[in-house]
Amino acid sequence: MPKNLTIALAGNPNAGKTTLFNALTGARQHVGNYPGITVEKREGVICTLDTEVHVMDLPGTYSLTAYSQEELVARNYLAEERPEVVVDVLDATCLERNLYLAVQFLEMGIPLVLALNMVDSLPGKGISIDSGRLSSLMRLPVVETVGRRGIGKEKLLEAVVNQAAERQGRWEPLRLSYGPDLDPVLDQMAADIEKADFLSDKYAPRWIALKYLEEDEEIFQLCAENPALNAGLYKASSRVSEHCQKTLNMHPEAIIADYRYGYIASILKQGVISTTTDIRDRVDFSDKLDQVLTHRVFGPSIMVFILYALFHFTFAVGEVPMGWVESFFAWLAGTTASLLPDGLFRSLIVDGIIGGVGGVLGFVPLILVMFLGITFLEDSGYMARMAYMLDRVFRIFGLHGSSVVPFIVSGGIPGGCAVPGVLAARTLRSPKEKLATLLTAPYMACGAKVPVFILLTAAFFPNSAALVMFLLTLSAWGIALCVAKILRSTVIRGKSTPFVMELPPYRMPTLLGVMLHTWERGWQYIKKAGTVILAISILIWALMTFPRLPHDQVEHFETERQELLVLQENTTTDAARAALADRLTALDNREVRDGLLHSVAGRLGTGLETISGLAGFDWRTNIALLGGVAAKEVIVSTLGTVYSLGEVAAEDSGSFSRRLAADPAWNPIRALSLMVFVLTYAPCFVTVVAIAREASWKWAAFSVVFNTMVGFVLAVAVYQIGNLIR
């Protein structure tokens, strides 16, 4: 009979927890969100012979205090859902620190199995660990694993199943001694808590007392609901705190941490770890590599080089499948156009849907390759080095070294997407820095803006397209940083997050891990295309088509057309016939133009012309930009449509570029001003929603208005100054 088992996977960040999770569950996993909070929820299923094991991959944490969302989520999940077993994934190469979390699980009392992960790295460091000894000293099952190779999976599952059977969900809190000053107070507080039967369904009394002494915010809040109990606890804790400061010059929190590490050391000292060579002077391989990669001079140069190489790699590799997708949609448009009868429906399908969505999906290969590169950099450990090297610079602008990841994912190297970029800002603990990062990440050159740049640089800067792209990218960073500084000095003032960050050892990422992570991010982009952009494309098509030209005007055009056709039939020379054909085309153009001007979109565009003219945008550009408010991907296809000659749908960028270059109304200054505006103005609709979820709707609305203002000021500046120079 198949049994059901629920377990949780926990551990330090960088301990290989997710790699082990992937090895255990394969692709049978699902990522979502904890309701109401911005922490990723990852669960999966392992099917053994007779048991179905549901695995919850808890966020990586260093401890179980309540000052970060991740830790709160982990703690509350354990207390409320009560998984039958928790597997603590330990990085064997830094066992001491990893056991700090294990001790906290033991103090909670939850059934625990230790997965001693990355044991394959031990020989290289000259360390050997006696896991049997560790197991008997801690009175816990310990299984050696190598997550990246799936070694130890079966033994781990076996240990989990056995532990679950033995403990039957019983919590057995470990009682550690915290010294002569704290122990009696803890006992007293625990007794009071037990008498009041406080939170007895969730936590053990001594654990609550301990957390109270540690000034745990969540416990403080919960205790405040029982004022009588709280008064007693507060008195006891402040008394002992005062005493400790006076006699030991240490806060109870510090003493507690000290004793926990003391307990760990006492266990490890008993023959658990032995070094096979003299490791005191041994320099770790990763540290050696860092001597070059974070060198004063080489470090930043290598970083710029790597980013540039990633940029090149993305476009070189991504261009091939991009071409396939584009050809497919062009074929689809052509075939559909020939199959459907002329009219509104055909226009909707071919121009509206295929044109709009096809343009977006064409970029999926590019986006996926970009995310592949970024994920590789992250999982290998290099991103942490980037945060380390950039922190000093980013701090000047009120940001944090870790802000670099959201920036890069959003398009710091052209071609990302702000939706996963905004999600990547979750690592920033300080709400102020996170908010500043959220509001400025959309300035980056995301994959939706790149086609606009490609189009315009090909038309107006044909010989220096790469240089202009590079300068635009630099401008994006510059604008983002400066705006962050302005925001952090005015509307988002506040403390900065501690930097205290681990530099994980360099590791070769697993193929499965990189693929899964890349796909997760890419999927967010594809979902956006399938839903929002499809809807927007239809909406824009409707706005550009309706209201239709009034009957009398249509008839007027038709009469003229008939006259020309009759004339054409009666002419004899080829030259005359060609001239008439030109006149017919011009007539068609005029009819489309008038129709467009008559539509809702046209009226909006014309209405905005008085202000937009300052930046050099005419009504046609305005229409495209309005569409871009919802999704930047539609800017190029909309520009194509408003400039198109008749009913021809999405033409290839090359000939469109040529046509723009030949258009007398367009010039390099105007192109530049448009590019600057597209780079900076309102984030696309899906990004706005993401910002609203990560921060609030108030800030999301702010980003729309504020970013557009910034974009407009910059575009006007570029246009006006550019014209003066010319």
Added chain:
Amino acid sequence: MTKQISLRQMHIHQKGTIISIAAGGELGRRIRDMGLVPNTEIEIVGKAPLKDPVALRLRGFTLTLRNSEADFITVEVDS
């Protein structure tokens, strides 16, 4: 002979033992959770290109700290 200095003043490759940590609140907690408690042996392994943050090795891993955070930590070194 040994002397007591702030962690910020240590040079690259210098070793020492932590004496005390004066940080409180969230910073204090972060520092402690990472294993920086009294009597911990540390070694400075590098500094970022702009000399801030600093990277140190302890308990088998590498930790980075801003100089302003390192200021709170007093270390005993050989003089």
